Amino acid sequence: MTDARDALTRAHREEWSRVVATLAKRFGSLDIAEEAAAEAFAVAAERWPADGIPPSPGAWLSTTATRKAIDRLRREGVGEARQREALLVHDPHPAPVGAIDDDRLRLIFTCCHPALSVEARVALTLRMVGGLSVPEIARAFLVQDTTMGARITRAKAKIAAARIPYRVPAREDLPRRVDAVLTVLFLIFNEGYLASSADAGPVRAELTGEALRMARLLHTLLPHDGEVAGLLALMLLIEARRDARVSSAGELVPLGEQDRGVWDARLIAEGHALVRERLASGVAPGRHQLLAAINAVHTDGETTDWTQVVALYDQLVRLDPSPIVRLNRAVALGERDGAASALSEFDALEPELSGYHAYQAARAALLVRVGRLAEARDAYDAAIATTANRAEIAYLARRRDDL
Structure with a gap:
């Protein structure tokens, strides 16, 4: 059975x-x-x-x-x-396959029709291509399950009502759809990197592997697109750390506590080469290129240069001032300048991210560092209540109980 x-x-x-x-x-x-x-x-x-x-x-x-x-x-x-x-x-x-000779990648480009909003394209494609459940997609967008279900239903209804043809786009149509495709691939990868479902393992290697495979194909298809190269580099540098992310006891291992000797040196070298190639191009980096550069700093040497990481996040915030990006910048700020300076940044994010487990977990760690242990315990409880990942729950529970 x-x-x-x-x-x-x-x-x-x-x-x-x-x-x-x-x-x-x-x-x-x-x-x-x-x-x-x-x-x-x-x-x-x-x-x-x-x-x-x-x-x-x-x-x-x-x-x-x-x-x-x-x-x-x-x-x-x-x-x-x-x-x-x-x-x-x-x-x-x-029928001929058109510009894209891969079933899943063709389906992604087909679903990412410009007549739909970017959010609708991404949600629909995650459902159709990634096979992700509506709750998994909803967690990726930080919205309610019912909201996401309605969004996907509306997207399919618009395709039917507008008689949008289901066909492989021509090569000249690809650039108009590539941004949504990159978002889809990264969200599929992210669901594998830290699974949001209690029914799945902590890390879903099949999803990260498939997203990485399609990113490689996309880079071959559009070799001069800087954001495509940036996404591929980002995935490589994160995937390189996969074997160090969950301990033998089944706990999530944060970046600063990971055994760097377990990291995949081949993937790191490939990712770093792509980052250097984009820097040498002289073209202003986009969102995925900056995220790749940040992960290149994390994987360069025995320690992380947090001053450089904060500087890169400063550039990224100007391109993408989303709450998640600002949260990650605040975490880096706490490493560079100390926990007290970062907590004010966290307070400003609280209205938008109070229900997000990563926000509560990072805030709890900062509160421990400044000695506000009762508040830290409450933050750990909030983080545990808003995640279903077993390895993450085990790590957060131990940190809370250590208080």
């Missing part, structure tokens, strides 16, 4: 976006594609543990999803021509 569940997990990771892409192309509807894929995986979750794993899990899921889509079309009373089209499961003359 465990083998069947593991196989379903692997199939979900490997087949979800392919099934959705195939069905959306065949039936011309992302809504039908998602519903049919979800039904197929639900059937698999029920049958595989009892009946055993099919010889070809991916083909089983694809065939089952296609039948579910056809059943829905018949229930809705579509014409015979549409049904005949739906029954063409094996197309001997598939």
